[in-house]
Amino acid sequence: MPEPTALPDDASLKVYAVTDPERLYSLATEPPRVAGSLSAPEIMSLAELLARQRSQAATDWAVRLGEYAARRTGAPGAVQLMAHVVRELVRRPSSATLPPYFELPPKADDPDTEFRACLLQEMALRWGLDREPYTAYQAGLRELGHPLAWLPLASFYFESAMRERAWWRGSTLGSLKSDELHARYPEIPPTAAGALAxxxxxxxxxxxxxxxxxxxxxxxxxxxxxxxxxxxPLDPADFNSALLTAIGSRCLAGLTPDTLAAAHTTADDLAGDLCVAAFSGGVWGDGRPGAYVRLSTWRALYALMDLDPSVPHTRAVRAAAEYRWLRLALARRSGNDFFFGDLSDMAFAVLDPTRTRVAIIAASDTD
Known part of the structure; x- marks a missing residue:
């Protein structure tokens, strides 16, 4: 057995990415060839070097590295590695170097199918994929009953907040205090009728x-x-902080119209925050592959609007405009036990078109 050798320096690795991408793949997948097992950040770095190259050879080996991670489901860091490869591949300016990977139909017993399903959906969100071979591959996933097949291949403008806040900037869920809310959103004043309702x-x-x-x-x-x-039915003007602090919500308990601010927003604003929460995994979580973040976000929106999954996504986007959406923010001294007021708080309220049903969704994170 050959003696282990040290991992090449960064300059050499960058050269290999251009001249010998297979060697980078081998370094990532066969750690005995180097002095000790590679750390997760080191493997991620190799994946980035491969995925960021525009050559077909480097792209092929990046895809193989993603497939390798998909085959090692359950192994430490495998899901994160697969997601990292996908994310780096879809950062490129166009999908021109990626279509060959969808020429073969998906198979239930092929572990590579999972990687391709994730890649397909993140490509769809990035660029929109309404032609062969993408539509054929999506149809194949649907026949297999793959959960990602429910997602649209369209890239909706509605999803721009999701793309902006998570995929392309790697943001984390951030607290929004009441004074910041006032500056960014049209505030709704509390009313006595709202409290009564x-x-x-x-x-x-x-x-x-x-x-x-x-x-x-x-x-x-x-x-x-x-x-x-x-x-x-509620008067829309009474859908405000006075109503929400009187409604008996457990997560808003202890708040008053003076310590809870409410402002008009839209469904895509909430989608952006849900996406960031799932994508980052919070302070202690690992997050999920981006395709599953998109799936989770859409399912949450459907649930909040009480839409059946059979409703097309285009209709769901139109339906969202018929609901009233509030973004909520806490004063710095709130008297509430649900929100930590530490690293990340989010809260929204939704009023349905009949004006008789209210949903509240909230989250908080801390270290």
């Missing part, structure tokens, strides 16, 4: 919707989704 609301538990809506927030330290029904 809130006291008349009734809790409407729904385990199915709760599970789906909370999924993007699963790895944060604290998260909640609550559903309420109103005894009569």
């Amino acid at each position: 809130g006291r008349g609301a009734r809790r409407a538990p729904d385990d199915r919707r709760t599970e789906a809506a909370m999924d993007p927030l699963a790895e944060l330290a604290s998260s909640a989704v609550e559903f309420f029904t109103m005894p009569e």
Whole structure:
């Protein structure tokens, strides 16, 4: 057996990425060839070097590294490595160097199918894929019953906040204090009628919707989704902080109209925060592959709007415009036990088109 050798220096690795990409693949997948096992950051660095090259050879070996990670499901860092390769591949300016990887139909017993399914959906979000061979591969995934096959191959403008906040900038979920909310969003003042309506609301538990809506927030330290029904249609002007602090919400307990600010926003704003939460995994979580972040975010939106999964995504986007969406923020001294007020807080409220059903979704994280 040959003696282990040291990992080449950075300059040499960059040369190999151009002249001998297979060697980088070997270094990442056969750690006995170097002095000790590579750390996760070292393997990620090799993956980046491969994926960022524009040559077909380097791209091929980057794809093989992603497939290698997919085949090692359950191994430490395998999911993160696969996701990292995909993310680096879709950072390139166009999809021109990626289509050959979808020429063969997906197979249920082929571990490479998982990598390609993730790559397909992140490419779809990045560029939109409405032609062969992408549509054929998506159809094959649908026949296999793969969960990612439910997602659209369109790249919606609606998803721009998701792309901006997570994939392309690697952002983390950030707290938004009430003074910041006032500066960025159109605030809704509290009303006495809102407080009265809130006291008349009734809790409407729904385990199915709760599970789906909370999924993007699963790895944060604290998260909640609550559903309420109103005894009569609500005046939109009364959908405000006075209503939300009187409605009996557990996650908003202890707050008053003076310590909770509410402002108009839209569904894509919430989608962006859900995406960041699932993508980052919070302070202690590892996050998920981007395709599953997209899946989790869409499922959460469908649950909050109580839409059946059979509703096309284009119709869901149109339907979202019929709901009223509030972004909430806490004053620095809130008297609330749910939010840590430390690293990351988020809270939104949703009023359905009948103006009789309210959903609240909130999360907080800390170290």
